[in-house]
Amino acid sequence: MIDEATAKSKYWVEEPPIHAHPDAVSLIQHYRPELQDAEAMIPILKDIRLKAWKIKYYPCVGLWHFFKFGMTEMPIYPEIIERLKQGQRILDMGCFMGLDGRKLVVDGAPSEGITNMDLEDRWFPLSYDLFKDEDEFKGEFFGGCDINDEELFGEGSIHRHRYDMIYIGYFIHLFPPTRQSQIINNLVQLLKPVSGSMLFGNTAGTAKENGYKMKADFAPPIKNEKGEMERQDFVFHSTKTVVGLMAEAVRGGKDGEWDITADKAIFDTDTSPTKAFSLHFKDAEIVELNFCMKRK
Numbered sequence: 001m002i003d004e005a006t007a008k009s010k011y012w013v014e015e016p017p018i019h020a021h022p023d024a025v026s027l028i029q030h031y032r033p034e035l036q037d038a039e040a041m042i043p044i045l046k047d048i049r050l051k052a053w054k055i056k057y058y059p060c061v062g063l064w065h066f067f068k069f070g071m072t073e074m075p076i077y078p079e080i081i082e083r084l085k086q087g088q089r090i091l092d093m094g095c096f097m098g099l100d101g102r103k104l105v106v107d108g109a110p111s112e113g114i115t116n117m118d119l120e121d122r123w124f125p126l127s128y129d130l131f132k133d134e135d136e137f138k139g140e141f142f143g144g145c146d147i148n149d150e151e152l153f154g155e156g157s158i159h160r161h162r163y164d165m166i167y168i169g170y171f172i173h174l175f176p177p178t179r180q181s182q183i184i185n186n187l188v189q190l191l192k193p194v195s196g197s198m199l200f201g202n203t204a205g206t207a208k209e210n211g212y213k214m215k216a217d218f219a220p221p222i223k224n225e226k227g228e229m230e231r232q233d234f235v236f237h238s239t240k241t242v243v244g245l246m247a248e249a250v251r252g253g254k255d256g257e258w259d260i261t262a263d264k265a266i267f268d269t270d271t272s273p274t275k276a277f278s279l280h281f282k283d284a285e286i287v288e289l290n291f292c293m294k295r296k
């Protein structure tokens, strides 16, 4: 694991980007009306973010990346809200503090249809510290859930074939490139096997046509074929390679036929402005990548 000082040098911005993300500010104000002065939420945000950072030095935590609601920028966002209003269920896998779920609620979705799930359950009390919505939020939180674990998605699991929609925000890049299509297939097993069920999300991608690979400095080293410890490969997908990844995950038709789409947008530098970050990723031509696979 990367040490804290190295992580901080690349992935830490002290001040929350409250001016760049008014939607995140108004989301917090919705739940915490006493924080009408946005400046008043800064110490609270810093305190909660520091507690999250001490749990794990995730770049998205240090850089306040979780302040950006990737889902709302996708063209399918109105459809997601509508389907939730009709009683469908969404799983936010790798939900962190469940900000996206809270945003769905503010945008009109009933909280009963929202399932938050993560490997780490220590994020959840922090989210209640921030939103103070224990009595209001009727959705679910499942911690200690590893998408690598067959008990989560295999026969006999309560989560198998349960969800109409699954959102994966800044999630797929956490896994080595050679594991990613299996991870996508594991997620597909959590979806209802019906037409219209969909898996969608976003990640940091690249404008380079065929993707861009580098060594991940934030992931734990793993054993290579020779038994030596080495840094994992980290891949920035392009629209082309992410579509290929999803097609690969459902190849053979056993899991049905799918419409797969991806698009790219400008990467949000408000949440990633450090010089060390720019230098580290200087050749990656980073873009924001959105993708969606919907069962035909």
Ligand SMILES: C[S@@+](CC[C@H](N)C(=O)[O-])C[C@H]1O[C@@H](n2cnc3c(N)ncnc32)[C@H](O)[C@@H]1O
Pocket: 058, 060, 065, 066, 070, 093, 094, 095, 096, 097, 117, 118, 119, 120, 123, 145, 146, 147, 148, 168, 169, 170, 171, 174
């Ligand atoms: C980079 S954060 C993304 C948070 C949020 N979805 C967003 O878009 O800002 C990745 C999240 O995935 C969770 N995670 C990491 N490995 C996981 C696994 N194997 N299974 C389930 N969740 C995992 C982490 O605990 C973390 O909350």
